Amino acid sequence: DQQVKQNSPSLSVQEGRISILNCDYTNSMFDYFLWYKKYPAEGPTFLISISSIKDKNEDGRFTVFLNKSAKHLSLHIVPSQPGDSAVYFCAASANSGNTPLVFGKGTRLSVIA
Amino acid sequence: SQTIHQWPATLVQPVGSPLSLECTVEGTSNPNLYWYRQAAGRGLQLLFYSVGIGQISSEVPQNLSASRPQDRQFILSSKKLLLSDSGFYLCAWSVRRSTDTQYFGPGTRLTVL
Numbered sequence: 001d002q003q004v005k006q007n008s009p010s011l012s013v014q015e016g017r018i019s020i021l022n023c024d025y026t027n028s029m030f031d032y033f034l035w036y037k038k039y040p041a042e043g044p045t046f047l048i049s050i051s052s053i054k055d056k057n058e059d060g061r062f063t064v065f066l067n068k069s070a071k072h073l074s075l076h077i078v079p080s081q082p083g084d085s086a087v088y089f090c091a092a093s094a095n096s097g098n099t100p101l102v103f104g105k106g107t108r109l110s111v112i113a
Numbered sequence: 114s115q116t117i118h119q120w121p122a123t124l125v126q127p128v129g130s131p132l133s134l135e136c137t138v139e140g141t142s143n144p145n146l147y148w149y150r151q152a153a154g155r156g157l158q159l160l161f162y163s164v165g166i167g168q169i170s171s172e173v174p175q176n177l178s179a180s181r182p183q184d185r186q187f188i189l190s191s192k193k194l195l196l197s198d199s200g201f202y203l204c205a206w207s208v209r210r211s212t213d214t215q216y217f218g219p220g221t222r223l224t225v226l
Contacts, residue, residue, distance in 0.1 A: 034214060043119075043203050043217030044157070089157060091215075100147065100172070101215055105156030 003027045004092050006104035015113045019077040023090030023104055026071065030092040034101065035064060035075045038087045047088075048075070080111045115140035119204050119218035126225055132177075132191040134221050136204030139185065144206040146187040147215060148179055152200040163187060164209060199225045 005024045013019045021035075031052040036044035050057040050064045050073070057064050063076045077084055090104040116139045126132060138144050148160040159172045161179035169179050176195060180188045187204055201222050205215040 036217075041201070041220065041222060043205075043220045046214055046216065049214060100159055100162050103157040103159075 002105075003030075004090055004102045004104040006088075006090055006107045008107050009105070010108040010110070012110045012112060013080045015082060015111055016079045019075075019080045019084065019109055019111065021075040021077075021088050021090075021107050021109065023073050023075075024071060025073075025092050027092070027094060027102075028071070029094035030102075032093045033064070033066060033073050034091045034093075035062075036089040036091060036103075037084075038089060038106070044089060077109075080109075082111050082113050085109055085111045115206070115216065117204060117206055117216060117218040119202075119221055121221060122219065123222045124224070126194050126223065128196055128225055129193050132189070132194050132198070132223070134189040134202055134204075134223075136187040136189075136218055137185055138187075138206045141185070141206065141208065143184060143209050145209050145215075146181060147205040147207070148187065148189050149203040149205065149217075150200045151203065157203070160189070194225045196225050199223055 003026050034049040035047040037047045038044040048059050048062050048064050050066050055066050066073045087106040087108045089106045091101040093101050118137050145164055147162045149157045150160055151157050161169055161171055163169050163181045166181050177191050201220050203220045204218040207215045
């Protein structure tokens, strides 16, 4: 049973346009959500997070939106750059740090110049 | 600042041989430590996590084991490797009893032949 789902395995976007990566979850106990970015043969790097008490968090070109009623979150990248091409993982946690993160399977973003 | 190290970076091992991957964290005390595997074309699979010395939780049954002999050292082992053990192994740490943001090491690419 996959608690965190990233239903799009890949996404292609033109440079300068908006990239929208989606993530759905099933566990209503999740209260903290994160996005990680991973280049090939490297460890994932933390990108941005959001607590369930918020519905939006912004950091530069990256914005994460949380819709608790729909159990859905999304990562927006504006404007997209070729260096954004990577695999993006959505992750969620319940009980504020006492249980491990649950990761989605990732979405491969390709930004085309 | 905190740093996480993993070695070796790449490893090619024959089926049936033993395995030992090491992970160390610098710049923090009492971290939570994690081992993940990313198999080809798949997401991040949590293998083990540890909240303290000698405390290991296993997430999936397999021929791998983990140990934490020191506060900031986490070791992944196997007595006999299988072909299916090939993958990209990632160590991560997080601050205990705080937000769940995990920070990943550079990873070890393991190929079992």
